[in-house]
Amino acid sequence: MVKALLVAAVSSGQGKTTATAALARKLVRMGQRVRVFKCGPDFIDPMLLERASGAPVRSLDLWMVGKELCSQQLAQAAAQADVILIEGVMGLYDGTPSSADLSREFGVPVMAVIDAGAMAQTAGALVHGLRDYGPVEMAGVIANRVASEGHAKMVASSLRDIPLFATLPKQAKSLPERHLGLVLPGEVQDIDLLLDDLADQLVFDEAAWDRLPPVHIAPAPAPSPEAVLAGKAIAIARDAAFMFLYPANLETLRAMGATLEFFSPLADEAVPTEADAVYLPGGYPELHAEQLSQAATWQASIRAAHAAGTPIFAECGGMMALADTLADQAGKTWNMAGLLPGAVAMQPRLAGLGSQGLDTPHGVLRGHTFHYSRLATGVTPAAYTVKHPSAIQGEAVYQVGSLTASYFHAYFASNPAASAALFLRRV
The missing domain is CATH 3.40.50.300 (P-loop containing nucleotide triphosphate hydrolases)
Incomplete structure (x- = not known):
């Protein structure tokens, strides 16, 4: 109680x-x-x-x-x-x-x-x-x-x-x-x-x-997901530009057997060479665009990982940092890593908000979107999320080689199998 x-x-x-x-x-x-x-x-x-x-x-x-x-x-x-x-x-x-x-x-x-x-x-x-x-x-x-x-x-x-x-x-x-x-x-x-x-x-x-009377909260079973990421090392960007990350996402990856290694693009740290996959969460890249544009070691390492076919999952701010350019709130344009052809620009008004789900072969992966920027790209989306509860079309999901990128923030615990697939090589 x-x-x-x-x-x-x-x-x-x-x-x-x-x-x-x-x-x-x-x-x-x-x-x-x-x-x-x-x-x-x-x-x-x-x-x-x-x-x-x-x-x-x-x-x-x-x-x-x-x-x-x-x-x-x-x-x-x-x-x-x-x-x-x-x-x-x-x-x-x-x-x-x-x-x-x-x-x-x-x-x-x-x-x-x-x-x-x-x-x-x-x-x-x-x-x-x-x-x-x-x-x-x-x-x-x-x-x-x-x-x-x-x-x-x-x-x-x-x-x-x-x-x-x-x-x-x-x-x-x-x-x-x-x-x-x-x-x-x-x-x-x-x-x-x-x-x-x-x-x-x-x-x-x-x-x-x-x-105030106490509240009785009944104990609930806590089944563990399958260890489908056993032996996999996932490199995760974590610094002032990339910090929008559900703690449950990290817990889910670990529960599936993954080893997590953190690195800082803002500090111009390279993607760890032993990484089997890369996760770029959301954050505030627009506040650090100049510093990211000058992070040559980070940019070269993420391009090398992409060229080697390493699975990369980039959500919202992570995706913004992988476009060709990013225009900040002052309208100044900065060069980004260039894995996703296109230009990101900050907007004065909210550009996306709300709960959304992504249909996958493993079922629906749930999450949300919340952003003030827009991406202009010629890349054809591989899929779209579905807004909840309206069921209308939501955010585009892009695939460029081994990169999966979207404004969609996934909540991994809602579907561990679908989440694991983001970090496994496609065959």
Whole structure:
């Protein structure tokens, strides 16, 4: 038995990540063992939540991850922690499946975060609507951007039978953002001081916390995938330009027997010569385009690996770094590795977003897409992903020799066999 909460809101921008990070840090400082999860596909928020909690953060999504693996991850966390916090995605009922669906599936009550900065008693109508629309079990409310103690009392009185669990004032210094979301924790000066300040400013009702009933999360079986990558060494790019990588992807590759070797294109490191395959995950190549364009050793090594027929899987930012050129946000064009003929250019608006699946001979490989760039290429796509739940055409998947490249971010644990095929030589 463990205390568990799903931290959700009426929409994005209400302060879910800030509230979850503040609560996680505060509970850790109270001596609690805290595990945090993130609903839906996301790379950046989990990095901040991991920093706040001091423990790995995994994804929960009833479609992409699947009910069975979600259950396994929650059961493992429940066996190791005193508290489980799950940050929702977008609004509580947004998406198919939604954060509310996850709450009901595992019996985890909702802690609603509201931006109270421009309201008072209307907070009650908003929260009761969130609770009753589904309905969901509502544990309480965290009111964000509260101006004063009097303001907090007005919000609390409007909630009627729902407790005001905590408040946060308007922040003088907010967590910085860029086009794909929050700035990475390692780039924020004094990030731990900022998290400690958030925890200090969270006015927290410990009595309400003590009254929260524990949640029973049943243990779930955890079958291991076949060791189809036994004896294979996979080289994985990992640095400030290539860091959007599900931890579950690494775990799945290892569970299939692969040995993982990490290298840094930004540091102009060559692909390890002993690598049987190469994985280039997403990230921010557009922020490091000049440095990547000058990384002659890295470029020569990836071209050599491609010429030798080494399987290369490049997703989103990884694919961008393999085009002929990359135009950054300022419009300046830089030469890239040139394995995928074409030009990538950053766009002012979102160019792709949402859950998608790729049909393969091994079944559907699930994942998502989220990018602000476009690729102009004459290469005919070998396949397309399918958007979920609309079932309309999604991202193009390109194959050029031993290279498979797409804006699609694959979640390997959704289909280990299909994922392994990406790193095996085609015959």
